[in-house]
Amino acid sequence: MAEEIxxxxxxxxxxxxxxxxxxxxxxxHPWVMSLSAGVPGAVVASKTFAGQVTVTVARxxxxxxxxxxxxxxxxxxxxDVTAVDWKERAPRFDVVYHFYSFSxxxxxxxxxxxxDGEDVPSIARVYLAANWCERETFDMFGIRFSGHPDLRRIxxxxxxxxxxxxxxxxxxxxxxxxxxxxxxxxxxxxxxxxDPNRKVVS
Amino acid sequence: xxxEKLSQAERDEAAYFAERAAAAGVGRPLSQGDTPPAPxxxxxxxxxxxxxxxxxxxxxxxxxxxxxxxxVDGEKILEAIPDVGFLHxxxxxxxxxxxxxxxxxxxxxxxxxxxxxxxxxxxxxxxKLLDVEVPRRAQLVRVILDELQRLxxxxxxxGTSGIDLGAVTPFWYAFREREQILDFFEEYCGARLxxxxxxxxxxxxxxxxxxxxxxxxxxxDLPARIDDYEQLLTDNRIWxxxxxxxxxxxxxxxxxxxxxGPLIRASGIEWDLRxxxxxxxxxxxxxxxPTRQNGDTYxxxxxxxxxxxxSVRILRQCLDRLEPGEIRGKVPRVIKPPAEEIYAxxxxxxxxxxxYCVSNGxxxxxxxxxxxxxxxxxxxxxxxxxxxxxSDLVALIGTIDIVLGEVxx
Numbered sequence: 001m002a003e004e005i006x007x008x009x010x011x012x013x014x015x016x017x018x019x020x021x022x023x024x025x026x027x028x029h030p031w032v033m034s035l036s037a038g039v040p041g042a043v044v045a046s047k048t049f050a051g052q053v054t055v056t057v058a059r060x061x062x063x064x065x066x067x068x069x070x071x072x073x074x075x076x077x078x079x080d081v082t083a084v085d086w087k088e089r090a091p092r093f094d095v096v097y098h099f100y101s102f103s104x105x106x107x108x109x110x111x112x113x114x115x116d117g118e119d120v121p122s123i124a125r126v127y128l129a130a131n132w133c134e135r136e137t138f139d140m141f142g143i144r145f146s147g148h149p150d151l152r153r154i155x156x157x158x159x160x161x162x163x164x165x166x167x168x169x170x171x172x173x174x175x176x177x178x179x180x181x182x183x184x185x186x187x188x189x190x191x192x193x194x195d196p197n198r199k200v201v202s
Numbered sequence: 203x204x205x206e207k208l209s210q211a212e213r214d215e216a217a218y219f220a221e222r223a224a225a226a227g228v229g230r231p232l233s234q235g236d237t238p239p240a241p242x243x244x245x246x247x248x249x250x251x252x253x254x255x256x257x258x259x260x261x262x263x264x265x266x267x268x269x270x271x272x273x274v275d276g277e278k279i280l281e282a283i284p285d286v287g288f289l290h291x292x293x294x295x296x297x298x299x300x301x302x303x304x305x306x307x308x309x310x311x312x313x314x315x316x317x318x319x320x321x322x323x324x325x326x327x328x329x330k331l332l333d334v335e336v337p338r339r340a341q342l343v344r345v346i347l348d349e350l351q352r353l354x355x356x357x358x359x360x361g362t363s364g365i366d367l368g369a370v371t372p373f374w375y376a377f378r379e380r381e382q383i384l385d386f387f388e389e390y391c392g393a394r395l396x397x398x399x400x401x402x403x404x405x406x407x408x409x410x411x412x413x414x415x416x417x418x419x420x421x422x423d424l425p426a427r428i429d430d431y432e433q434l435l436t437d438n439r440i441w442x443x444x445x446x447x448x449x450x451x452x453x454x455x456x457x458x459x460x461x462x463g464p465l466i467r468a469s470g471i472e473w474d475l476r477x478x479x480x481x482x483x484x485x486x487x488x489x490x491x492p493t494r495q496n497g498d499t500y501x502x503x504x505x506x507x508x509x510x511x512x513s514v515r516i517l518r519q520c521l522d523r524l525e526p527g528e529i530r531g532k533v534p535r536v537i538k539p540p541a542e543e544i545y546a547x548x549x550x551x552x553x554x555x556x557x558y559c560v561s562n563g564x565x566x567x568x569x570x571x572x573x574x575x576x577x578x579x580x581x582x583x584x585x586x587x588x589x590x591x592x593s594d595l596v597a598l599i600g601t602i603d604i605v606l607g608e609v610x611x
Contacts, residue, residue: 021333023542049542050330076457079547080573084560096558098545098573102457102471105478109545129460132581140294155287155610164292171299 023049031055031073031108038068054109059091062112063121063147066097070126075099075108078127081134083114083141087167091115093143097123097130114143122148140165251275255592259288263366263596266606270583272592279595282587284580289610297570302328302537303402305570310396312572313608315358318351318387319550321400326481327546327557328402329531331539339527340404341482346417346520347390347399348548349513353424354383355551355603356506356513360431363503363600367444372434379427382420389413403533414521421517428510435503445500449586449598452497459582462575463553465602468505469497475549483523489516499601506603538565545573552576552603572611576604 026032026046032055036043042061047054057065069075079098086092091113100107114120122145124131134145135154142163145151153160162169257270264270267288273281293312297305309320322344329336336344361376384394389410391399399406435441451459456466466473474491476484492508494501541563547556553575560569579602586598 021540021542050333050544052545054543078460079554080545080556080558080571082558082571084569096543096571098556098558102473107545109543127460128458129578129581132577136577153287155290157287165295169295171295 021050023047026053026055029053031069034073035065035068038072039064052107052109054111056111056113059095059112059114059118059120062095062097062110063123063126065110066099066123066126069099069108069110073101073108074103075101077102078123078129078133079107081123081130081137083137083143083165085141085165085167091118093141095120095137095143116142119144119146121146122151124148139163142166252280257282257592257595259285264599264606265362265604266609268580268599268604268606268609270595272595274592277591277593279587279590279592282584282595284583286577286580286606286609289606291611293611294570294572297567299566301565302539302567305567306400306402307396307398309572310398311607312574312611313355313550313552313555313576313605314395315605316351316355316551317395317397318347318399319355319548319555321397322348323546323548323550323555323557325400325402326548327544327559328537328539330546331542331544331559331561332402332533332537334403334531334533336404336482336531337528338483339525340529340531342520342524343405343409343529344400345482345484345487346517346524347387347397349516349520350383350386350417352551353510353513354380356510357383359506359551359600359603360503363597363603364435364441366596366600367441369435369438369441372431375427375430375434379424386413386417386420401530401533402537404528404530408529414524417517418521421514421521424514425511428507428514432507436507442500444594444597445503445601446498447496448499448590448594449601450496450498451582451586455582455585456497459585460578461553461582463549463551463579463603464502464505464509465553465579465582467491467493468501470495475547475554479547481546481548483520487516487519499597502601536565538563547573550575552605552608553579574608574611576602576606576608577611580604580609 024047026048029046029048031053032043032046035055039061042057042065043055044058045056077100079100082096084094084096086094093114093116094111095114097110098107099110112120120143122134124134124145125147131149132154134148135151137143138145138151139153139155140163152158156164162174253274255272255274257272258264259267259269269285269288271283271285272279291311293308296308306321306324309324310317312320357376357380361373364372387397387399388394390413391397391407451461451465451469453469453471456469456471470493472491472493477491489512492505492512494505539561541561543558543560545556545558547554554573555575556573558571558573559567562568583598583602587595590598
């Protein structure tokens with residue numbers, strides 16, 4: 001695949017090299033200033049890359065941050081909620097939110113770190129749109145959202161063992177024989193329990 | 203039957219149903235034909251009979267494998283709970299294990315009736331991360347492919363949602379034109395559905411000889427064909443009875459649920475990413491963003507048909523501007539973006555289709571997340587379906603225009 005994308009043949013005159021995109025600190029950005037003033041102690045770090053503002057906030061303050069962005073800064077539309085698994089890092093996960101403002105015609109990215117097993121306050125009561133996104137994040141990463149109205153698995157089934165988008169979940173999948181009927185077969189048991197090559201992840 | 207003759211069990215049952223109905227906020231007022239019970243009179247068994255019903259996953263109108271758990275009273279929906287995930291293939295996990303260009307074919311399988319726009323969003327994200335400029339000819343051809351894809355996706359929607367509501371004829375006309383669009387795709391890239399028709403930094407192939415002329419011919423023909431569909435449906439009394447006032451969403455609700463695409467435009471918000479945050483060469487093209495005010499199924503139909511007409515306009519302009527030139531930008535042989543994160547989105551036929559990419563500087567994405575419009579739009583179904591009949595639910599699933607490959611990924 002990679003060799004298909006060949007650079008076009010040189011066209012005589014040499015062009016001036018474009019400056020490389022670098023991330024810059026965004027502490028003086030109006031939204032970040034508004035956030036630090038509106039929710040004291042929330043902003044941990046901020047940066048701008050390719051015109052996109054990223055604010056890292058404290059995990060406990062995320063619902064307040066969302067409320068502030070929605071009410072004071074007019075970010076009315078919650079685009080997306082997802083997470084990133086940094087397996088070796090502490091805290092292990094980044095929960096990533098994208099908000100869009102119709103009046104500003106721009107997006108803001110808000111992140112908060114969460115260790116394995118830590119609860120993140122749900123924003124599903126601030127933005128209805130976050131409901132399924134948080135369910136998906138819970139399903140895929142095992143991050144629990146406290147205060148979520150209906151935190152169930154959404155893409156995999158109830159009783160599935162493991163969270164597929166974690167980095168330690170094998171790509172080829174796991175034997176889910178036991179997980180379909182958890183009441184009959186405990187995790188790690190099931191029809192293929194004696195198979196030495198079977199992968200079991202919880 | 204007097205109260206004395208009712209057994210205790212029957213009385214308990216009646217009380218149970220009355221309580222459930224009250225909890226669901228539905229009761230007597232829903233059946234408009236009969237007289238409401240006098241105040242103080244306990245409801246009888248015939249008032250509310252709640253039943254749980256599986257709608258799908260193999261129901262033909264769910265356009266794939268969508269299961270909806272319905273709580274119904276007779277034909278009236280008290281609650282609709284979508285159950286998704288039957289088509290989950292772990293696409294986001296696959297992205298992480300393969301190099302950036304190898305991810306493009308996987309995007310075809312997400313929204314499989316609009317593969318070109320998926321390819322486009324994926325490539326655009328990585329181009330933004332690499333800070334690569336796409337040559338002008340590639341931009342124009344990308345817009346042409348996008349708009350053809352929008353037409354074909356809307357035609358599938360028109361045909362299938364019509365057939366769901368008993369209008370069989372538009373289906374044949376819509377699929378006749380769609381077939382021609384698929385022929386254009388086949389001639390361009392060899393595939394009809396899973397196109398894989400874009401590359402990071404440009405396009406895989408140049409257009410074949412005669413493609414543009416044939417497309418112009420087709421585009422000139424198309425407005426008359428769209429008139430044909432409109433003649434069959436727009437003023438059709440049966441179609442209007444089935445769609446007007448069904449699944450009404452206000453503008454505020456649309457924003458709250460994060461809806462995008464034709465749904466938000468049918469509720470009166472003029473928001474289209476092609477206009478709001480233009481990508482490629484949309485900023486120099488002249489087109490309108492059709493909107494309607496009522497936010498019901500009928501208005502969403504009108505908005506989509508109008509969008510098809512606008513797509514024809516865009517196609518004409520692009521074909522006029524097409525000039526020979528490069529089709530690939532300056533992309534390194536091995537794609538290793540800087541260790542950063544980026545979000546980019548485009549207006550797909552269904553709404554905002556975005557990709558969030560986290561790179562760690564290697565040749566494969568550390569995390570690639572897709573923001574699928576169908577998944578988010580489907581969240582509004584319980585709200586839209588409440589209080590309607592089961593047959594209207596079929597109209598509502600059609601009007602959201604979901605593709606389950608994209609919902610479940």
